[in-house]
Amino acid sequence: MNTMNPTIAKEADHQEIETVTPVREQPEETIIEEGKTVGEPFADNAKFKLRDVNVSYGDTRAIKNISLDVAKNEVIAFIGPSGCGKSTFLRCLNRMNDSIEICKVTGSLQLDDQDIYDRRRDVVELRARVGMVFQKPNPFPKSIYDNVAYGPRIHGLANRKSDLDDIVENSLRKAGLWSEVKDRLDATATGMSGGQQQRLCIARAIAVSPEVILMDEPCSALDPIATARVEELMAEMSESYTIVIVTHSMQQAARVSNRTAYFHLGHLVEVNETNKVFTSPEHELTESYITGRFG
Amino acid sequence: MQPANLLLLTIVLSMVAYGLGYARSRSLAMPMGGIRHLKSLPFYYGARAALWCGIPALLVLGLWAAFQGKVIQTLIIGSLPQEMLPASEGEASLLLSKISNVASGSLPPGFAEAPIVEAAERLKALREQSRMFMTTLVVSVSVLAGFLGWLRVRPALNARTQVESILKWLFFACAALAILTTIGIIFSVAFETFRFFQKIPFTEFIFGSQWSPQTALRADQVAAQGAFGMIPLFTGTLLISAIAMLVAVPVGLLSAIYLSEYANRKVRGVVKPLLEMLAGIPTVVYGFFAALTVAPFISNFAASLGIDASSQSALAAGGVMGIMIIPFVSSLSDDVINAVPQTLRDGSLALGATQSETMKKVIFPAALPGIMGGVLLAVSRAIGETMIVVMAAGLAANLTANPLETVTTVTVQIVTLLTGDQEFDSAKTLAAFALGAMLFLATLLLNVVALKIVRKYREQYD
Numbered sequence: 192m193n194t195m196n197p198t199i200a201k202e203a204d205h206q207e208i209e210t211v212t213p214v215r216e217q218p219e220e221t222i223i224e225e226g227k228t229v230g231e232p233f234a235d236n237a238k239f240k241l242r243d244v245n246v247s248y249g250d251t252r253a254i255k256n257i258s259l260d261v262a263k264n265e266v267i268a269f270i271g272p273s274g275c276g277k278s279t280f281l282r283c284l285n286r287m288n289d290s291i292e293i294c295k296v297t298g299s300l301q302l303d304d305q306d307i308y309d310r311r312r313d314v315v316e317l318r319a320r321v322g323m324v325f326q327k328p329n330p331f332p333k334s335i336y337d338n339v340a341y342g343p344r345i346h347g348l349a350n351r352k353s354d355l356d357d358i359v360e361n362s363l364r365k366a367g368l369w370s371e372v373k374d375r376l377d378a379t380a381t382g383m384s385g386g387q388q389q390r391l392c393i394a395r396a397i398a399v400s401p402e403v404i405l406m407d408e409p410c411s412a413l414d415p416i417a418t419a420r421v422e423e424l425m426a427e428m429s430e431s432y433t434i435v436i437v438t439h440s441m442q443q444a445a446r447v448s449n450r451t452a453y454f455h456l457g458h459l460v461e462v463n464e465t466n467k468v469f470t471s472p473e474h475e476l477t478e479s480y481i482t483g484r485f486g
Numbered sequence: 487m488q489p490a491n492l493l494l495l496t497i498v499l500s501m502v503a504y505g506l507g508y509a510r511s512r513s514l515a516m517p518m519g520g521i522r523h524l525k526s527l528p529f530y531y532g533a534r535a536a537l538w539c540g541i542p543a544l545l546v547l548g549l550w551a552a553f554q555g556k557v558i559q560t561l562i563i564g565s566l567p568q569e570m571l572p573a574s575e576g577e578a579s580l581l582l583s584k585i586s587n588v589a590s591g592s593l594p595p596g597f598a599e600a601p602i603v604e605a606a607e608r609l610k611a612l613r614e615q616s617r618m619f620m621t622t623l624v625v626s627v628s629v630l631a632g633f634l635g636w637l638r639v640r641p642a643l644n645a646r647t648q649v650e651s652i653l654k655w656l657f658f659a660c661a662a663l664a665i666l667t668t669i670g671i672i673f674s675v676a677f678e679t680f681r682f683f684q685k686i687p688f689t690e691f692i693f694g695s696q697w698s699p700q701t702a703l704r705a706d707q708v709a710a711q712g713a714f715g716m717i718p719l720f721t722g723t724l725l726i727s728a729i730a731m732l733v734a735v736p737v738g739l740l741s742a743i744y745l746s747e748y749a750n751r752k753v754r755g756v757v758k759p760l761l762e763m764l765a766g767i768p769t770v771v772y773g774f775f776a777a778l779t780v781a782p783f784i785s786n787f788a789a790s791l792g793i794d795a796s797s798q799s800a801l802a803a804g805g806v807m808g809i810m811i812i813p814f815v816s817s818l819s820d821d822v823i824n825a826v827p828q829t830l831r832d833g834s835l836a837l838g839a840t841q842s843e844t845m846k847k848v849i850f851p852a853a854l855p856g857i858m859g860g861v862l863l864a865v866s867r868a869i870g871e872t873m874i875v876v877m878a879a880g881l882a883a884n885l886t887a888n889p890l891e892t893v894t895t896v897t898v899q900i901v902t903l904l905t906g907d908q909e910f911d912s913a914k915t916l917a918a919f920a921l922g923a924m925l926f927l928a929t930l931l932l933n934v935v936a937l938k939i940v941r942k943y944r945e946q947y948d
Contacts, residue, residue, distance in 0.1 A: 315838045323836035329829035331848050342837040
C-alpha cells in the first residue's frame with residue numbers, strides 16, 4: 192500500500208498545474224449537494240443500513256442527510272477534516288450520543304434490519320452487540336482482570352469463575368496482550384503504557400463478543416510502534432468482526448480498511464473501495480483532502 | 487499615637503514609597519530609551535520600595551506593642567515601696583489592675599493608698615513615653631528604610647527576584663501562623679488537661695460510667711460528690727452522630743448521584759443551591775425546629791405505638807442534625823463525582839452498562855476518596871454540633887443506646903461546665919479541657935483511620 196504515496200504526490204502536482212482556482216476558494220455549497228454521495232455508499236450484505244441520517248446539536252446541524260451501508264465483516268474507515276462530523280456519526284451507531292441532552296438524531300438507522308433508535312430498543316443489548324474503542328485509552332482504575340471481566344460480568348456471560356477466566360484469557364489473547372500481562376492480571380490497569388492500555392480497551396470490548404466494533408481514532412494517542420500493533424490487531428479482528436474506524440491518518444485508513452468514506456462539513460462526500468479513494472478519487476473535495484490541500 | 491493609627495500611617499507611607507519607587511524607576515529608564523532597559527518592570531521597583539518601607543516598621547511596631555505592657559508592669563512593680571511588694575503572682579495582678587484603674591480614673595484616687603496613686607501617675611507617664619518612643623521609632627524606621635529602598639532603585643537592580651522572595655517569606659509566615667495557632671491551642675488544652683488529671687485519676691475519667699460534675703465550691707458546702715466518667719458523654723456523642731450520619735450519608739450521597747448523573751442542567755441549577763441552603767440555616771433555628779416540632783412528634787408517635795419515649799430524645803437531635811449536614815455530603819460528593827473523567831463513563835456505557843451500573847462499579851470507586859472527605863467533614867461537624875443537642879436532646883448524662891431517651895454530648899457538657907461564674911482551678915472547669923482533649927484525640931483518630939481506609943480502597947484514575 193505504501194507504493195501508493197508517489198502516485199498521490201504526482202497527482203497532486205498534476206492537479207495544481209491543471210486547475211487554476213484552488214478548491215478552498217470555492218463556496219462549499221456549489222460542490223456538495225446535500226444527501227448526494229459519490230461512489231458506492233450501499234452494499235448488498237448490509238450490517239448497518241443508514242438512511243437520511245441527520246444529527247443536530249441544538250440549532251447546529253452536525254450531520255446532513257447521510258445515507259450509507261456498512262457491510263458485514265468489512266473494515267470501513269471514516270476520514271475527513273476536523274469537525275466534519277465523522278465521530279458524531281460513529282457515535283450514532285451505538286447511541287453514545289444519548290447522553291448529550293441537546294443532541295437530536297433523525298432518519299432511519301438499522302442494525303440487522305432493526306431500528307437502532309426505536310423507542311423500545313434496549314440500549315444495553317445494542318451496545319453489547321456494538322462495542323466501542325475510544326480516542327484516549329480509558330481503562331477503568333481497576334485491575335487488568337477486572338477491566339476485561341467488566342462487560343461479561345454485567346451481561347452475565349459467565350456462570351463460573353473458570354468461565355470468566357477463560358473469557359478474560361481469550362480476549363487478552365485476541366488483543367495480543369496476554370503474554371505481556373498474564374503474570375500481573377491483578378495489577379492496576381492505569382499503570383500500563385498507553386499502547387497496552389488501548390489494547391486492553393480493545394480486549395475489554397471483545398470480551399462481550401460484539402458483532403461490530405466502533406473505533407474512534409484509536410491510535411491518535413499512541414506512538415508509532417503501539418499504533419502498528421493496534422493496526423495488526425485490526426487486520427486479525429476483521430475476520431470475525433465488522434469494524435468502523437474513524438481516523439485522522441490517511442495512511443492508517445489506507446492500511447487497514449476495505450472501504451473509505453470521506454466526510455466534509457457534515458456531508459458524506461464520497462464512499463468507495465479504499466484503493467480507489469486513494470488512487471483515483473471521484474470527488475474533487477476528496478482529492479484535495481487526500482493530497483493534503485486542507486484538513 | 488495609637489498602634490492602630492500607626493499601622494495605618496505605615497501603610498500610607500508604604501504606598502507613598504511605592505509611588506516614589508515606581509516614578510524613580512521610570513524616570514531612570516526614560517533617558518535610556520524606555521522601561522525595557524530596566525531589569526524589572528517599574529511595578530517591582532515600586533513594590534520593593536514599599537516592602538522596604540513597610541516590613542521593618544511593622545516588625546518594630548509589632549515587637550513594641552507585644553512587649554511594652556510587660557516592661558511597663560515590671561517597672562511599676564519594681565518602683566513600689568518595699569512593704570507593698572506583692573508576694574504572689576495573683577496579688578501582683580490584683581495590684582496592677584488597681585493601679586491601672588486609678589490611672590484610667592475609674593477608681594477615684596481617694597479610695598487608694600498613696601503609693602498606689604503615685605504608681606498610677608508613673609504608669610500614665612510611662613505609657614505616654616512609650617507611645618511617643620514607639621511613634622518616633624516606627625515612623626523613622628519606615629521613612630529611613632523607604633528612603634534607602636528608593637535610593638537604591640537602579641536599572642541594573644533585579645527588583646523582581648527580590649520582591650518574589652520577600653513575597654515567598656510573607657506567604658510562609660501566614661502559613662506558619664496558622665500552624666503555630668494550632669500548636670498553641672493543643673498546648674493550652676494539654677496543660678489544663680494535665681492539671682485535671684492531677685485532681686481526678688485518669689482511669690476514673692476514661693472508664694467511669696457516671697457523669698455528675700457537681701463539686702462543692704467551698705469546703706463547708708453540702709454538695710454531691712462529683713463523678714467524672716466520660717463514657718456516658720462519648721456514647722451520647724456517638725449515638726447522636728451515628729443517627730445524624732444515618733440520615734445524612736444516604737440522603738446526601740444519593741442526591742449527589744442524582745444531581746451529577748441523572749438531573750438535567752435546569753433541575754440541577756435549581757436543586758443544588760436549594761440543597762446548599764440547608765447549610766446556611768443557623769443551628770439555633772434547627773435547634774428549635776428539633777425541640778418544638780420533631781421531638782414532640784417523635785414522642786407522640788412512640789406513645790401511639792405504646793413505646794415510652796422522653797420528650798427530648800437523641801433521635802430528634804440526631805435526625806435534625808442529619809438534615810443539617812446533608813449539604814456537606816451532597817455538595818462535596820457532587821463535585822468529586824463530576825470530576826471523574828467523562829471517558830470512564832463512556833467506556834462503561836459503551837460496554838452496555840446501565841447508568842446505575844456505571845455509577846456503582848466505575849464512578850463511585852473512583853470518587854471514593856473525595857466522598858470520604860465529605861463524609862468526614864460531616865462527621866466532625868456532627869460531633870462538634872452543640873446547639874441542636876442542648877435544645878433537643880437534653881442535658882442528662884444517661885448511659886444508654888436507646889435513641890428515644892434523653893442523652894447529652896461532650897460538647898454540650900463543655901459548654902455547661904464553662905458557662906457562668908467559674909473558678910478556673912476546680913476539677914469541674916478543668917474537666918472541660920480534658921473532655922476537649924479527648925474529643926480532639928477522637929476526631930484525629932477518626933481522620934487517620936478514614937485516611938487509611940481510603941488509601942486501601944481507592945481506585946486512582948489519572
